[in-house]
Amino acid sequence: MTGNRFVTQAFGEYTLAGFANCSAKNVKTARPVNLDLFSIKWPVTALVSIAHRISGVLLFLAMPLLLYLFELSLSSEAGFRRAGAMLASPMPRLVGWLLAVALLYHLIAGCRHLLMDMGFGETWRAGKAGAQAVIAISVLGAILAGMLLW
Amino acid sequence: MVTNATSLGRSGLFDWLVQRFSALVLLAWIAWVSIGVIAAAEFGYPQWRALFAAVPMQIFSLIAVLSLCAHAWVGVWTVTTDYLNEAHLGKAGTAIRLLTQIACLLLTLSCLIWGARIFWGSG
Numbered sequence: 010m011t012g013n014r015f016v017t018q019a020f021g022e023y024t025l026a027g028f029a030n031c032s033a034k035n036v037k038t039a040r041p042v043n044l045d046l047f048s049i050k051w052p053v054t055a056l057v058s059i060a061h062r063i064s065g066v067l068l069f070l071a072m073p074l075l076l077y078l079f080e081l082s083l084s085s086e087a088g089f090r091r092a093g094a095m096l097a098s099p100m101p102r103l104v105g106w107l108l109a110v111a112l113l114y115h116l117i118a119g120c121r122h123l124l125m126d127m128g129f130g131e132t133w134r135a136g137k138a139g140a141q142a143v144i145a146i147s148v149l150g151a152i153l154a155g156m157l158l159w
Numbered sequence: 160m161v162t163n164a165t166s167l168g169r170s171g172l173f174d175w176l177v178q179r180f181s182a183l184v185l186l187a188w189i190a191w192v193s194i195g196v197i198a199a200a201e202f203g204y205p206q207w208r209a210l211f212a213a214v215p216m217q218i219f220s221l222i223a224v225l226s227l228c229a230h231a232w233v234g235v236w237t238v239t240t241d242y243l244n245e246a247h248l249g250k251a252g253t254a255i256r257l258l259t260q261i262a263c264l265l266l267t268l269s270c271l272i273w274g275a276r277i278f279w280g281s282g
Contacts, residue, residue, distance in 0.1 A: 042246065062234075062238055065234045065238070066234075066235075066238060069231050069234065069235060069263070069266075072227070072231065072266070072267075072270045073266070073269075073270060073273075076270060076273050076274055076277060079274075079277050079278075080273075080277045082204075082207060083207070083208060083211060083277065083281050085204075086204045089203070089204035089207060089208075090204075112189075116186065116189070119182050119186075120186075122182075123179060123182065123183075126179065
């Protein structure tokens with residue numbers, strides 16, 4: 010396979026022989042590495058993928074806040090009303106909307122993942138269409154969530 | 160076989176499966192709670208409390224909290240190992256990653272215990 014060369018946008022030019030070496034001894038030297046994420050193209054599938062990660066990290070950091078709201082709202086009638094009143098002021102309402110959108114997006118993009126795991130939509134065309142569908146459904150959901158909150 | 164000391168199950172396939180299974184549990188729990196809220200003719204504290212009061216729902220919620228924490232850990236592990244490493248951050252990469260992972264683990268475990276307390280005692 011030596012001499013069989015190919016090119017990718019992200020990694021530039023490297024050889025199959027170099028790739029084969031990855032499984033052998035010199036793992037670190039043979040791997041193509043490009044660390045500048047802004048120098049590569051961002052197709053819609055990549056945007057949907059990175060947004061899935063960002064929304065996941067956001068939701069992870071919001072876990073204590075969400076648990077606090079559950080605890081407060083389940084504690085008593087007064088606590089339930091206090092939790093509701095919190096969402097009435099502008100800034101917390103905006104945070105609530107952002108977290109609702111993050112959750113909605115993470116769920117929808119996650120469903121796409123599960124469908125692809127089962128073998129649906131794995132071609133480039135279907136993958137692109139699926140990614141566009143995730144964005145479209147999320148935008149609709151974000152508008153709906155906004156209408157419910159305001 | 161190469162294993163990683165900080166991944167949940169020390170195996171990529173196991174973590175992959177945990178991520179999918181916990182996702183389905185969380186999807187089912189969120190759907191159930193959403194339907195409970197939307198379907199209620201009149202929604203207030205009594206209905207909200209009643210939704211989480213039955214023992215089967217307490218068990219379901221506890222499984223959901225466990226799933227949330229397992230799901231969160233696999234996700235955080237994936238993101239931290241991808242970006243917080245020596246290739247991106249230089250020599251300090253491993254130390255930064257491990258410290259971040261410890262902070263995330265403490266947050267996850269705290270949420271696990273706190274969440275269990277909230278939903279298990281909601282009857």
